Amino acid sequence: MLVMGEVHTGLLQNSGEISESTCRQVLGLMAGETVRVSRRPIVHALSPERLTGVDCALPTASRSRVRGVGTVVSRCAVTGGRVAQGSSYVRVVRSDADRRLPWSHYLARPGVVEVLGKAKAADLAEGFTGDSAPGRPDGACLDLGAVSGRFLDLVQQSTLLDRRAPFKIPRTSLRWVAETGEPSIRFTLHAEQERTLRLTHPGPFTTAVVDLCEDLATHDWLLTSLLVIVERARIGGTPGAQAVARLAPAIDHLMHLWMPAARVEEWLTPFWESLERRPGFTRQWRSLVDRVRDQVAMNTLALLNATADAGRR
Amino acid sequence: MTPVHATFGEVAAERRIASVPLSHVSVELGHLYMEDYEAGPDRLREQFRRVAPWLATVRSLWQERVPGGRARVSTCFLVDDYFSRFSTPAELVPMVLEAAAEHDLSIDYLARESACAQFEDAQSGGVELARLVEDRLVDDPPPETDGSRPPVKETGWLCNGSRSPRTAPMQAMGKTRPWEPPAQNAKRGHSIFVDVELWDEKGPRRTWSCPFLAAVWQLLRLGLLRSDGQVPLPPVALDGGWPRDWDGLPAVVRLNPQAAPFSAYTTLSVLSPRFLPVELAVRTILSQVAVDDEVLRQVATRSESEGVRLEEELVDRISYVFV
Known part of the structure; x- marks a missing residue:
């Protein structure tokens, strides 16, 4: 149906930029998994991906109740040894079943959240990136921002950082929705540090779309x-x-x-x-x-x- | 001048995941604990006598299923050298092999249980498989889990639902909160709530629980683990005789040079019914392990290319015979 994600970007809590080897240690979130580092044209380090299980309402513009079950993919990145990010996303698909299945079913599809019952992609997209912040007064609603925030905290709280940032600057958050269709892009600045991005791309979704959103978030933060x-x-x-x-x-x-x-x-x-x-x-x-x-x-x-x-x- | 298309790559920026040779099924012929050893060789003979017909059955089932009848079946045997150390490889292994041979069973691979926790040797360096699997646990979320809080965890435990709320009396209020039941997340009508201890710690030393190591063992046999992209603990043929110390033994020893690959699409374990609770715990753990996406894809592509349809969920690739 669609992919939704949220990227939180902030200044790394360290007095100077950190080296490539420190990046590897700070981002080593999982045993046996390597941190990917690219050096050209700028040093960019990406943590291994981790999953978080969710079973909750999804944001909808119509305020209709849509239940989603599955896993959120999250990762952290450090660019130029200076800019830190926590990034999460889910691929939303319709479930073949009308009830919650055993957890192993969802772990066989990492990063997918299955929608139980009826839902329209446009309603979800609007609900997630619309003007009012996602969230429903009547209960819990998928909170990708909190997940990304925690992953960014994980980097910022690393004992390898001296926590003496040279200046204070607020974190920014970019909520994005990607769908397949006629190419279009809409970037919107909301109040304070919130931004949204609606993207329609040709062909199926790949993680390159996530890279694009993270790259835009980095530059918007800069x-x-x-x-x-x-x-x-x-x-x-x-x-x-x-x-x-x-x-x-x-x-x-x-x-x-x-x-x-x-x-x-x-x-x-x-x-x-x-x-x-x-x-x-x-x-x-x-x-x-x-x-x-x-x-x-x-x-x-x-x-x-x-x-x-x-x-x- | 026509435009030049440039390609640029960086090795450190790419993820490389090694692939592992795979049989159709890996059959565990037995699991030896100290108590079995102490009971003498007759206990072993009895185990192999029970196992033999099931191995023949699973072999013929796969021969029917695979085009051309060329089923790849490998057998393995696990020795517990983690919870208690007994005997020596030099004394024990020949005895096991002999007892198996009496029932026309050939053990292709012999593994050490302690290697499922951690293993170190000059060849492969160190690998802590248990830690690796622990980092891959993704908790089964109770309904209304929206990501706004970190998952509720009881350190060292893993369950399949929501635990009972604490029922300690609230003295200030003078009231006792009535008991509330735990609930299984994916219940069908009624709950079967399972809470598994993964490890305990006494001082700095962590002891992994038997079900947790058994879960690691299943993942190893399914070829679904990687450490820095490499296949951990590949089977090694033993040069020379059996060592006098368990630490001198490789993690997984290849006993039969003609054996089909150690790891397989599916596993079968033939066990005594007294292991039923352990295996329920193993399945509770395995249904919360997120195997690497790329590894899952590799195995799926390979099995499809040879016309074998695999179950999507990894717990469905594991089967048992309790006799």
Whole structure:
């Protein structure tokens, strides 16, 4: 029917970026399973996948009760030794049975949640990514955000991290729904740190779609964080040197991490490209980076001038 | 110039899962505990006498099922060297083989139970199969489990439903909460609630329970375990004689050079009915083990290619004869 997922992204709770070998240890969530690491064009480490069992109502826009049983797939990632993610998703399919089956049935289909009874894909998609946060006043409803949050916590609470992050920045959450059909993509910024993504892709679902969503979440978080840092610097409202000092964390920790679509399979790159046309993530990123660099350049010039003036006196 | 299509790969970024040779069925001819050993060779002979007709039956059933009648059947025997150490391989193994031969049974593979917990040797390094399986447990969720909280766990225990709420009297209120029953998640009308102890710890030492090691043993025989993508504890032929110490013995020894592969699509264990509760516990554990997706696919593809339809759920690939 459809695939739904949620990615939580945050700054790794460590003073500096962590090495590849530390990444491997932090993300080693399962005995006998290796952490996958790619080094080009940016170091990206991905934990083994773990499952969480669920049996609960699924979010619906119509508020009709739809019961789903199965497993959620979750994984953690660290990009550039600096950005941490907890990511979970489920493939929602119709069940052949109208009752809950023995648990071994669901474990034979890892990452699938089977819907008991009637449900419409559009109702579920709207319920999960609609304006009101998923959740029903009358009972428990699938909470992928909590699962992803816990996986992100698992990374952040690693004893290998010094927990002295260079600046405070909120986590962002990206809820996504992917379906098969005419290609389209819709990215929506909601209140605060919430984002949603609706994606229709040709052909069947593969984990490459999850990679794409995680990549978008990483870059949206980078952009959001850089905006926050630039805003906090109060350029124009504070003396130049002070503003530049406040911009320093961006230069030290964020500005080199922008690598859009680096890990996205070729058949999915048109989705990134269309988001680059509108709203233009990279356009906004470049303009912010230019602004930061201009501030640094201006400040350097001012310092040079001041030194020269002092020399002349 | 025409566009150049570039491909770039990184070994560390890929997942490589080795495949394992597979028989059609792996038959466990027996499981030797210290009490059986102490009862003398007659107990063993009696066990093999009971097993022999069932092995013949399962062999002919698979011969009918497989195109061309070329059924691959391997036999194995497990010795408990984990819960108690008794005798030596040099003394015990020839005795077992002899008792089996009296009933025309040939044991293809001999395994050590302690290897299901952990095993270390120069060749394969160290592998802790029990830990590996523990990390693959996915708890059977009671209804209304929505992921908002971590699964409710009693450390070291695994059940198939919801436990009874605690019934300790609430003294402040002066009332006693009435008893409420536990419930099986996938009950049919009424519950059969099972709660299995997986391990206990005395100080730093963890002792895995017999059902947990038996679950690991079933997974090993089904060829569904991997450690860093490699097949753990592949059978080894023994050079020279039987060692005088269990630690000198490989985890799984290949006794018969012509034997069909150790791991198989399905398993059959011929057991005394006194093992029934243990096997119920084993099935409770196995129905909550999430085998790697890629490994499941490998086995399914292989069996389909030779016209064998396998049960989807791994607990359905395991069968027993209780005699």
